[in-house]
Amino acid sequence: MNRHPTPSGELVDLADADPFGLQSRCWRRDADGTVHQAARADSLADRHTPLDAQALFEYLYFHCIPSPRTVFAGVSRVPAGHRLNFQGAQPSLEVAWAPRFRPAEKVSFEALREEFRTLLKASVQRAIAGDGPAACFLSGGTDSSTVAGMIREASGSGALAFSIGFEADGYDEMEYARLAARHFGCEHHAYYITPDDLVRSIPEVAGSYDQPFGNSSVLPAYYCAFQARQAGVSRLLAGDGGDELYGGNARYAKQRVFGHYQSVPAPLRSMLEPLLLQPGISRVPILKKAASYVEQARVPMPDRLQMYNLLLRLGIDEVLEPGFLHQVDVQGPTQHQREVWAWAGSGAMATPPSELNRTLAYDWRYTLAESDIPKVRGATTLAGVEVAYPMLDPALLEFSLHLPDDYKLNGLKLRWFFKEALRGFLPDEIINKPKHGFGLPFGPWLLRHAGLRALATDSLLSLGTRGMVRPTFINNLLSQHLAEHPGYYGEMVWILMMLEQWFQQHRPSWRV
Structure with a gap:
């Protein structure tokens, strides 16, 4: 200190x-x-x-x-x-810094592609400088595969690449990681996480953070970093940032669709909204989607981004005890998001940034700075490995600020320029694959692994005694909701379990 x-x-x-x-x-x-x-x-x-x-x-x-x-x-x-x-x-x-987007009006795709590849290679070259083998996370997605490939370009030899797999349908991406490893001549280290690994590591990982942290992909990141440390690696390169700089998250396309509603003439909107937003209209199948679209599209940014927030969907009053709610401002998160949205537009030059660019900058704060970067930093620190983020190099950030909007989101095609600029460098199967990442099959595993279920149940029941979360909600979550939709409700179980595990190691006697 x-x-x-x-x-x-x-x-x-x-x-x-x-x-x-x-x-x-x-x-x-x-x-x-x-x-x-x-x-x-x-x-x-x-x-x-x-x-x-x-x-x-x-x-x-x-x-x-x-x-x-x-x-x-x-x-x-x-x-x-x-x-x-x-x-x-x-x-x-x-x-100290705010984004100043300056999209180029006249651009040459070929020139930008060469500049982009040159900047990527130089960034990776700086990141691998020093002692020790060049190594990286490898999920099999475009970002981590690009980093692995650029290590070979920068060093002349294949990277040590570390991947995590899951024995669970719809979650395992190992085939793409292996494809990238073969394509770029990596020395590939693959590890399949099991529910027993989670039971053993959840308390350690939760307690290693300086405050409660609920990003579930921290466990796969930790096991990647742990395997790297066991292999003698002292520094890993992470691929974080590609989606947020170049328009790769599905919500960017979704918000563009909602943005089209503002071009509907006001008189027509004034006729549609009373019809589609009246109570019970969502029960009419032919009108359900139209009503949902109008309901969301009429909400201004950034509030619209939280319409599917897990806590809000479950119901704040259903989840939390009245005594705890009396101590908090339930509108605080909304105000925080509006302040970040204002910051995302505060660096404007002659004209304000487009809604797309402003949403990207908003994600730099929430998705990267508050969630993904602490996830990787915490996981690698616990494993005893340093980390570098070549995708977030200042020169690449500046490059992204100049890209035209339709190079990031071309129609509804996500991060069009990034993928096209790397076509021929990355395997087509990886460029065209659906986005995935290190998703953890926690919910499905809860239903079939007794040890994991016991850890989660004991954690949530203990949390229910602290006067913060309603015991009735916890009982319903574990006995009814989880079996109905393990992927969706499993996320809430994870959030509550990691909170209680942090309490047990940092403030075991805390009560509201």
Whole structure:
């Protein structure tokens, strides 16, 4: 922990501008004005530091605790793209960086493709510089496969590549990882995670974080990194960022479809909405989809992005105890999202960014900085391996800011430029495959593995005694809902289980 007296009259930047939150930066200010800094929030707290009820609510909402809040009252985390300003009586946050999209009007695809490939190779070359073998995560998707291929381009030899598989229908992507490994001459290390692995590792992984963290793909990431460490690897290259910089998430196409509704003449909308939004209309099959479309399309961004939020769909009052809800602002997450949406448009030059670009920048904060980067950072730290993110290199970020919108989302084709620029480099099967990632078959496994079911059940029943989550909801979740839709309700079981496992190791006696 660094001890930093507050200076007067000058701006102190704790680190270079960090658009993606690659480094965790936390701080706490004492009553005498002394500022303490550390990478981990729990380094700035002790067993007497109260937990922040609002942070716990936001964990259930976002499945992580978005900065600047942390689970510890009085301890804050510097958000991505921000810095601490020490001018004045106490430190405050200010924007250090915001995206400035400048889409090129006249572009040559061939020239951009060559520039993109050159930047990718140079980024990977910088990331593998130093001692030790060049190694990477390899899920078999476009991002990790590109990193594996660029390692060969940059070093002249195949990477050590580490993949995770699952013995579960619809979850295993190992065939694509093996395809990429053969194509790029990788030394391929594959490991199949079992439910027994989860039972053994869930408490360790949950407790390793400085605050509750609910991204379930942290377990596959940890096992990848653990296998790499066992193979003598000291640094892994991760492929995170390709979707968020180049338009690869399915929700971008979905939101474009909803955006078309704004072009419908207002008089026609005023006729459609009373008809399609009246109670009971969703029970009419021919009108159900139209009603759902209008219901979502009329909600402005960014609120529209949370219409399928798990906590909201299950019902806040159904999930949480009244005594806990009295301590929190249930509109806090909505306000947080609106502030991030404002930040995503704050770097505009002559014209505001398009809704697509603004949504990408919004995801840089929530998907990358608050979820995926902490996931990889935590998993690799626990395994004892360093990590680098060549896709998030500053030169590649700047390159993405200049790409035209239709190079990112061409009609409804996701990240069109990225895929076409790498056609002939990546195998066509990987370019054309559906998006997947390191999805964990936790819900289906719960139904058939007694040890995993026991761990989850014991965790949730213990959580139900803390005055935060309703025991009746927990009982219904485990006895009824999980069997109805294990993939959907399994996510909620995971979120609650990881929260309780964190409590047991950090604050076992905590109650509302």
